[in-house]
Amino acid sequence: MTMDITTARQRARSHHRRIAWLPTIILFIGALYCLMPLYWLVAATSKYPGELFALPSFMPGFSGGFIDNIVGLSNYRGGRYWLWTFNSLLFAVGGASLSTIVSAAAGYGLAKYNFAGKNVVFAFLLGAVLIPGVVLAVPQYLLMSRIGLAGTYWAVLIPSILSPLGIYLCRIYANAVVHDELLEAGRVDGASEGRIFFSIGLAPMIPGLITVFLLQFIGIWNNFLLPFLMLSDERLFPLTVGLYTMLNAGTEQPGMYTFIITGAFLSILPLVALFLLLQRYWRLDLISGSVKG
Amino acid sequence: MTTPKTHAKRRYRAVHPLAPWLFVGPAIILSLTMIVAPFVYSILQSLRGIKVAGGGLGRREETFVGFANYVTAAFNPELWAGFGRMLWLGVITIPITLGLALLFALLLDTPRVRLARFSRISIFLPFAVPGVIASLMWGFMYLPGVSPFRELAANLGLPQPNFFTRDSVFWSIANINIWGGVGFNMVILYTALRGIGSELYDAARVDGCNEWQIARDIKLPLLLPALVLTGLFSLIGTIQTFSEPTTLAPLTDALSSTWVPMMLVYRDTFVAQNVYGGAASAMLIALITIVSSVVLFWITRRRSAGGMA
Numbered sequence: 001m002t003m004d005i006t007t008a009r010q011r012a013r014s015h016h017r018r019i020a021w022l023p024t025i026i027l028f029i030g031a032l033y034c035l036m037p038l039y040w041l042v043a044a045t046s047k048y049p050g051e052l053f054a055l056p057s058f059m060p061g062f063s064g065g066f067i068d069n070i071v072g073l074s075n076y077r078g079g080r081y082w083l084w085t086f087n088s089l090l091f092a093v094g095g096a097s098l099s100t101i102v103s104a105a106a107g108y109g110l111a112k113y114n115f116a117g118k119n120v121v122f123a124f125l126l127g128a129v130l131i132p133g134v135v136l137a138v139p140q141y142l143l144m145s146r147i148g149l150a151g152t153y154w155a156v157l158i159p160s161i162l163s164p165l166g167i168y169l170c171r172i173y174a175n176a177v178v179h180d181e182l183l184e185a186g187r188v189d190g191a192s193e194g195r196i197f198f199s200i201g202l203a204p205m206i207p208g209l210i211t212v213f214l215l216q217f218i219g220i221w222n223n224f225l226l227p228f229l230m231l232s233d234e235r236l237f238p239l240t241v242g243l244y245t246m247l248n249a250g251t252e253q254p255g256m257y258t259f260i261i262t263g264a265f266l267s268i269l270p271l272v273a274l275f276l277l278l279q280r281y282w283r284l285d286l287i288s289g290s291v292k293g
Numbered sequence: 294m295t296t297p298k299t300h301a302k303r304r305y306r307a308v309h310p311l312a313p314w315l316f317v318g319p320a321i322i323l324s325l326t327m328i329v330a331p332f333v334y335s336i337l338q339s340l341r342g343i344k345v346a347g348g349g350l351g352r353r354e355e356t357f358v359g360f361a362n363y364v365t366a367a368f369n370p371e372l373w374a375g376f377g378r379m380l381w382l383g384v385i386t387i388p389i390t391l392g393l394a395l396l397f398a399l400l401l402d403t404p405r406v407r408l409a410r411f412s413r414i415s416i417f418l419p420f421a422v423p424g425v426i427a428s429l430m431w432g433f434m435y436l437p438g439v440s441p442f443r444e445l446a447a448n449l450g451l452p453q454p455n456f457f458t459r460d461s462v463f464w465s466i467a468n469i470n471i472w473g474g475v476g477f478n479m480v481i482l483y484t485a486l487r488g489i490g491s492e493l494y495d496a497a498r499v500d501g502c503n504e505w506q507i508a509r510d511i512k513l514p515l516l517l518p519a520l521v522l523t524g525l526f527s528l529i530g531t532i533q534t535f536s537e538p539t540t541l542a543p544l545t546d547a548l549s550s551t552w553v554p555m556m557l558v559y560r561d562t563f564v565a566q567n568v569y570g571g572a573a574s575a576m577l578i579a580l581i582t583i584v585s586s587v588v589l590f591w592i593t594r595r596r597s598a599g600g601m602a
Contacts, residue, residue: 109316
């Protein structure tokens with residue numbers, strides 16, 4: 001729908017103005033650079049191992065390699081691949097949902113209340129960004145093993161919940177869209193603070209919360225180090241760690257290559273779909289707008 | 294502020310002083326347990342070590358060793374070589390990523406550009422691809438026998454590029470980072486540009502400025518804060534580099550197990566079972582991250598504040 005409007009507008013514009021060719025061409029080359037590897041991945045997924053080395057790289061295979069690769073991948077260690085997909089989904093949906101709730105509450109609390117220590121809390125939560133997650137992952141593992149959680153789903157899920165960036169974005173967003181008069185009206189009606197948050201504060205924040213959810217979902221789905229350190233049981237791996245172990249095991253046998261490539265292709269499909277479906281909801285202006293001036 | 298007086302409605306509830314803490318509480322508890330506690334624990338571990346007590350058949354005992362691990366880490370050439378490689382990787386990656394992001398953002402914001410929506414979404418798309426998967430994918434595209442680039446060079450009768458030599462591997466990894474990072478930074482810069490009112494441009498056009506002058510003299514200075522932010526993200530990202538070289542390592546001998554500092558921490562802690570030494574190296578990485586972030590932020594903040602005034 002918006003596509004039509006944009007093209008119509010562009011057409012109307014081009015009636016009295018020339019097309020800016022140079023910027024258009026440069027941007028188009030940038031788009032090709034970004035799409036080309038993804039196209040290569042699709043083409044490679046459709047090839048038998050022999051075809052991968054023999055056929056031209058960008059020519060897809062038409063002799064049924066695609067189906068065979070999916071069957072072969074599905075049979076790899078009794079369907080491990082689909083277990084990894086399920087785990088990735090579980091980590092990403094669970095972690096991103098919890099993260100969005102925690103960030104929304106914290107951002108709202110910081111934006112809409114005045115309390116002693118508020119600035120200290122905010123500085124503390126933001127300062128956490130500066131400590132590299134990579135550095136924290138090892139001691140997180142050591143502490144998790146002390147309390148017996150290392151090697152479980154929780155060891156990956158719990159550290160994924162806190163998102164300083166999410167809290168920061170929610171605070172900006174709550175400031176911009178939740179009006180104090182409405183909250184006051186709720187208090188006049190005798191509603192509790194929790195009820196006011198859920199019935200008045202939350203609704204206008206939803207577009208911003210979708211961005212926070214997407215950022216966390218992609219962040220968790222893409223995470224490698226944390227599950228790599230925390231988990232030792234293959235059956236708990238997410239896709240990133242699972243595919244890495246496949247690559248590590250498969251370099252000796254090029255027959256595995258097409259399975260790994262197919263696994264990589266299938267693993268990004270849900271993300272690309274989610275990304276394209278929801279791309280109009282991205283509110284990254286929150287990030288850039290917040291640093292203006 | 295409206296203060297409830299006696300004639301306010303009977304049911305009015307004043308804000309309970311604990312209410313805000315219920316909202317920020319979960320985040321605070323999570324930061325204390327997931328960030329502060331591991332950080333403190335790591336510092337403590339870095340100050341401890343194993344001493345063998347007694348003679349030949351002595352017991353292994355954990356003791357306080359002060360800064361001994363830091364001294365060992367500071368004199369470990371492998372760690373500094375890792376920092377050197379990380380630095381070189383950042384020197385290649387960050388300017389190219391931010392430069393391309395800035396270029397694309399400015400071009401998207403130029404009037405009369407066609408296919409802008411298609412280009413914007415396509416360039417942003419790699420952001421959705423995990424670093425491990427991107428490394429795996431590019432890794433195969435670098436691999437002799439499979440590589441489309443080598444195939445192209447061969448077809449054109451050119452020498453086939455080798456993506457996995459000691460020198461070229463930096464560019465190979467940088468390319469993966471650039472591919473994955475340009476879109477996200479571009480969208481941040483582009484949305485910052487959209488936030489600038491168009492009156493400024495109209496006034497400049499009336500004054501006879503061309504698009505290039507508008508980009509250089511109006512847009513660029515206004516983008517500075519957003520550029521600092523994206524620069525900071527890129528810097529932190531570079532220091533944390535781990536998954537790309539780790540994923541590519543099975544495909545080539547050009548990447549050692551200690552190629553970047555974080556790989557050394559991993560090897561020390563988990564392969565060599567030296568938790569204490571690993572913690573000391575990790576703290577050095579944290580220190581370098583924090584110091585360089587603060588320095589970058591401080592320098593650019595002063596400069597941009599000076600420029601605005």
